[in-house]
Amino acid sequence: MRISVYLLLLAPAVLAVLGPQLARHLAPAAVVRTLTGLSLISTAATLWGLTALTVGGLGRTAAFQDRVHSSPVALASYDPVPNVLGVLAAGLLAGGLLRMIRVIWRRSAVLRGLAPLRKLPTAGDLVVVDADRPDAYALPGRTPRVVVTTAMLRALPADECAVLLAHERAHLLHRHHFYAVVGEVAAACNPLLRPVRDHIAFHIERWADEEAAQTAGSRSLAARSLARAALAITDAARRREPQAVLAYLRHKVTARVGALQDERPTSHWAAALPTIVVTALTTLPFAEVTFDLARCMDVLHLS
Template identity: 75%
Template sequence: MRITVYLLLLASVALAMLGPQLGRRLAPAAAVRALTLLSLVATAALVWGLTAVTVGGLGRTDAFQDQAHSSPAALASDDPVPGALGALAAGLLAVSMVRALTVTRRRWSALRALAPLRQQPAAGDLVVIEAEGPDAYALPGRSRRVVVTSAMLRALPADEQAVLLAHERAHLLHRHHRYAAVAETTAACNPLLRPVRDLITFHIERWADEEAARATGSRLLAARSLARAALAMADATRAHEPQGALAYLRHKVTARVGALQAERPTSHWVALSPALAVTALTGLAFAEVTWDFARCLHALRLF
C-alpha cells in the first residue's frame, strides 16, 4: 500500500475536526444533513483504510502466504505494509465493527421493547399514558406515535401543548431517528466522531424546535413551552424515557430556549467549503486505495 492509505485515515480525522464549524455556521436542518454526511464519509474512509492496511499487512505473514500461495516478491513490491501494522489495523477494525454492531443491536432491542405502546388506543398518532412524570417522545416506525404523559399535558396550557406535539411530529415527519442512528453508529466506529454525534443530536432537537415554532407561528411561544416543560420535569419524578425514542427534553434545553428567543437561524454556505474540499480529496484517496487494494489482492492471488 502506498502513502495514500494513510492519507485516507487522516482524512477521517480532518472531517471529524470540521464538524463543530459546520454546526456553528449552518441552520439546524442543514447542519444535521451535512454532519450526518460528514460522519458517513469519515467512517467509510476509516473502515476502508483499516481494511486495506489489514489485508496488506497480514497478507505478508507466513500463515497467510501458505494458504494463498502468493508470490512474496510481487507482494513486497505492491505491498510495503509491515505485518505489525497490519495486525494493529485488524485489531482496530474488529473493535470498530463490534462497537457498531453493539450499538445497532441495542437500538433495535430498544425499539422492539416499545412495541406495546404502539398497540395502545390512540387519537390519530397521539398516545397519552398515565404517569406522574412529565415526558413526551416520538416513536418512529411503521405505526408512528407521539407519546405524551398525562403529567406533561397537565403542566402545559393548550397553546404550549400544540408546540410540544408539533415538535414531536417534526421528528416523525423528517425521520430524525435515522440521523440519530447514523450518528450513534459512526461514533461507535470512530470515537473521534463523538463530538459530531453530540452536535447532530443537538441540532435534531433544534430542527424540531424550529419546525414547532413555524407550525405554531411564534418562536416565543415555542421557547415558553420548552422552558415550562423543563421546569415541570425538574419539579417532578421523571418518567422512564425509553431508549431509541426522540424526547422533547433530552438535550441542552437551556441552549435551545435561548436559540428560540433569537432570530430564526440561517445557513452560511461558505462554511461547507473546507468540508467539501476534504471530502473531494477523500474520494480521490478512496479511489487510489481501492486500486492499490485490488493490486494487493492480485498479488495474494485472491482476486
C-alpha cells in the same frame, strides 16, 4: 499501501475538528444533513482504510501465506505494510464493527420493548400514557407514534402542548431517527467522531424546535413550552427515558431555549463551503486505495 491509505484514515479526524464549525453558518436542518453525510463518508473511509491495511499487513504472515500460496516477496515489494500495522488495523477494524453492531442491536432492542405502545388507543398518531412522570418522545417505525404522558399534558397549557406535539411530529416527518442512528454508528466505528455525533443529536432537536416554532407561529411560545417542560421533569426522570427515541428534553435545553429567543437561523453556504470542501478532500484517496487493494488481492490470488 501508499500514503493515500493514511490520508483516507485522516478523514474522521478532519471532520471531528472542522465539522462542528458548520453550526456557525448553517441552519439546524442543513447542519444535520451535512454532518450526517460527511459522517457516512468518514465511516466508509475508516472501514476501507483499515481493510486495506489489514490485507496488506497480514497478507505476508505465515498463517495467511499457507492458505493462499502466494509470494510474500512479491507482496512486500508491492505493498510494504508492516505486519504489526496489519495486526493493529485488523484489531481496530474488528472492534469498530463489533461496536457498530452493538449500537444497532441495542437500539433495536429498545424499540422492540416499546412496541406495545403502538397497540394502545390513539388520537391520530398520539398515544397518551397514564404516568406521573412528565415525558414526551417520538416513536419511529411503520406505525409512527408521538408518546406523551398525562403528567406532561398537565404540566403545560394547551398552546404549549401543541408546540411539544409539533416538535415530536417534526421528528417523525423528517425521519430524524435515521440521522441519529448514523451519528451513533459513525461514532461507534471511530471514536474520533463522537463530537460530530453529539452535534448531530443537538441540531436534530434544534431542527424540531424550529419546525415547532414555525407551526405555532411564535418563537417565544416555543421557548416557553420547552422551558416549562424542562422545569416539570427531574434529572432522575430524564435518565430513565428510552435512549433509542427522540425525547423533547434530552439535549441542552438551556441552549435551545436561548436559540429560540433569537431570530430564525438561515444557512450561509458560502461561509460553510471551505469546511465542507476540506473535509471532503480527505476522502479523495478512495479510488487509489481501492485500486491498491485490488492489486494486493491479485498478488495474493484472492481475485
